[in-house]
Amino acid sequence: MHYINHENNQRLIPRNLSHLPTMSTPSLIPFFLLTFILGLASSTPSTAAAAATATTKPAPLVFPLKKDAATNQYYTTLQLGTPPTAMNAVLDLAGEYTWLDCSSYRSSSYRPVHCNSSRCEAAGSLSCNGCYGPAKPGCTNDTCGVYAANPFLNVLPGSGLAEDVLVLHSTDGIKYKSTSKYQRFAFSCVDDGLNGTTEGLAKSTKGIVALARNPASLPTELSTQLNLPRIFALCLPSSSSGAGHGDLYVGGGPYTRPPIKQDLAKSLLRTQLLVNPVKRAPVYSEGEASDEYFIDVTTIKVDFAPISFKSSILTIDKNGVGGTKIATLTPYTVLHSAIFRPLVNEFIKKAMDRKIKKAAPVAPFGACFDAKTVKSGAAGPHVPTIVLVLRSGVQWRMEGANSMARVSKDVMCLGFVDGGSKLRTSIVIGAHQMEDNLVEFDVGSSTFGFSNSLLLQNSSCSSRS
Numbered sequence: 001m002h003y004i005n006h007e008n009n010q011r012l013i014p015r016n017l018s019h020l021p022t023m024s025t026p027s028l029i030p031f032f033l034l035t036f037i038l039g040l041a042s043s044t045p046s047t048a049a050a051a052a053t054a055t056t057k058p059a060p061l062v063f064p065l066k067k068d069a070a071t072n073q074y075y076t077t078l079q080l081g082t083p084p085t086a087m088n089a090v091l092d093l094a095g096e097y098t099w100l101d102c103s104s105y106r107s108s109s110y111r112p113v114h115c116n117s118s119r120c121e122a123a124g125s126l127s128c129n130g131c132y133g134p135a136k137p138g139c140t141n142d143t144c145g146v147y148a149a150n151p152f153l154n155v156l157p158g159s160g161l162a163e164d165v166l167v168l169h170s171t172d173g174i175k176y177k178s179t180s181k182y183q184r185f186a187f188s189c190v191d192d193g194l195n196g197t198t199e200g201l202a203k204s205t206k207g208i209v210a211l212a213r214n215p216a217s218l219p220t221e222l223s224t225q226l227n228l229p230r231i232f233a234l235c236l237p238s239s240s241s242g243a244g245h246g247d248l249y250v251g252g253g254p255y256t257r258p259p260i261k262q263d264l265a266k267s268l269l270r271t272q273l274l275v276n277p278v279k280r281a282p283v284y285s286e287g288e289a290s291d292e293y294f295i296d297v298t299t300i301k302v303d304f305a306p307i308s309f310k311s312s313i314l315t316i317d318k319n320g321v322g323g324t325k326i327a328t329l330t331p332y333t334v335l336h337s338a339i340f341r342p343l344v345n346e347f348i349k350k351a352m353d354r355k356i357k358k359a360a361p362v363a364p365f366g367a368c369f370d371a372k373t374v375k376s377g378a379a380g381p382h383v384p385t386i387v388l389v390l391r392s393g394v395q396w397r398m399e400g401a402n403s404m405a406r407v408s409k410d411v412m413c414l415g416f417v418d419g420g421s422k423l424r425t426s427i428v429i430g431a432h433q434m435e436d437n438l439v440e441f442d443v444g445s446s447t448f449g450f451s452n453s454l455l456l457q458n459s460s461c462s463s464r465s
């Protein structure tokens with residue numbers, strides 16, 4: 001039995017996907033018409049498995065990251081197909097399958113992944129898809145069925161897995177260097193017949209780059225297929241203007257951010273990466289573990305003062321409720337009300353001690369201040385520091401650049417949002433709080449590493465190369 005859950009409205013619909021013999025059209029398909037299930041699997045076993053190697057062995061890999069000002073989403077550019085087409089796609093740490101709107105995609109090297117192939121099985125496919133022609137990327141028969149989850153929509157476009165050539169860049173730690181080609185990058189092509197598959201995503205983008213722990217996500221796939229360590233890292237840029245860009249690293253360090261001379265991989269603070277035993281989104285079966293990234297926040301401090309609240313909500317219970325996860329599609333950290341209220345109160349108190357004046361709150365934030373009364377420092381507005389103390393005692397320190405959100409010329413607000421008292425995950429660390437920090441997800445050894453604000457070291461996540 002599989003379930004489909006839309007976290008936004010908490011709708012939960014059980015559905016046995018293996019009893020859905022409907023033919024899909026090449027379009028946006030409400031999940032209840034999800035896929036066309038072929039009774040028989042392909043009679044042609046995949047021959048592609050033999051060609052599973054890249055032309056050169058790249059390590060580590062880098063992809064450029066940009067910030068979209070209108071949505072506060074972060075996206076990268078994939079150069080896919082023959083000849084290569086540049087496609088922008090939004091990063092999603094909870095994303096399981098990379099997908100792209102392929103309505104205008106043309107490539108001579110595009111190949112559907114067949115249903116009865118090891119690749120399809122490894123991807124955790126739920127169905128075998130067919131399509132009434134004409135045949136083109138996103139519309140083929142005997143195609144490994146996955147779902148293209150758009151977190152902003154209450155529909156899951158039924159979609160088939162495909163492979164195509166992906167251009168890879170490696171780095172010497174500073175500059176983007178040699179390029180190579182990976183022949184079998186798996187992604188899912190959505191033919192957007194109804195316009196709207198990409199609703200909610202940054203305008204210049206055509207889909208999602210999946211970063212979850214799932215076997216089919218981009219870092220898992222590249223690490224597995226290219227024999228790289230199962231490590232990826234994000235350096236999210238704070239600026240959406242200018243020529244600079246941030247970086248997604250796949251395969252581990254070195255991480256060099258000029259003018260810092262030493263490799264940041266050697267100085268990251270590290271804590272355990274946790275697995276939430278209960279998966280709830282977007283499609284799951286009973287007993288399946290979450291493939292999102294959880295860490296253990298043990299205490300929250302404002303400057304040196306711990307705030308007090310019922311600390312049991314910081315642990316993940318047997319139903320998967322509670323705890324702390326990290327999300328790139330959440331613009332500002334969302335907190336359970338039981339944490340949000342005392343945090344805001346303590347922050348206001350400490351801000352007043354610094355002679356910072358309050359201003360009227362601006363939604364969705366709870367505490368706002370007169371910007372003229374806030375001094376500025378190396379790491380943004382000079383305000384009380386919010387400190388997340390993590391298991392093993394390391395401290396993730398959020399300075400003004402990460403804690404404050406500018407809402408107008410005259411007003412800045414504490415950039416944390418009240419998620420109410422029914423929030424499933426008590427702390428969802430959002431992207432604004434990770435900007436200009438290097439954060440590393442070492443899935444192989446289950447550790448999460450972070451640099452704290454690079455601005456304090458006169459560096460940032462906006463490379464100029």
Ligand SMILES: *[C@@H]1O[C@H](CO)[C@@H](O)[C@H](O)[C@H]1NC(C)=O
Nearest residue numbers: 040041042043044045046116
């Ligand atoms: C699927 O492929 C395997 C070999 O890869 C073969 O043994 C099996 O019979 C195939 N199943 C079907 C239903 O075609």
Ligand SMILES: *[C@@H]1O[C@H](CO)[C@@H](O)[C@H](O)[C@H]1NC(C)=O
Nearest residue numbers: 131132133134135139140141
């Ligand atoms: C898939 O198979 C069906 C039934 O044989 C056929 O009508 C359809 O045209 C095929 N689709 C493609 C894209 O070849």
Ligand SMILES: *[C@@H]1O[C@H](CO)[C@@H](O)[C@H](O)[C@H]1NC(C)=O
Nearest residue numbers: 027103192193194195196197
């Ligand atoms: C989709 O959008 C394109 C361009 O905006 C438009 O030409 C086309 O008619 C739209 N299709 C549908 C089905 O709305």
Ligand SMILES: *[C@@H]1O[C@H](CO)[C@@H](O)[C@H](O)[C@H]1NC(C)=O
Nearest residue numbers: 258259260378457458459460
């Ligand atoms: C910070 O770096 C820039 C160049 O990246 C340099 O011009 C400036 O002098 C540096 N400032 C400090 C305080 O080190």
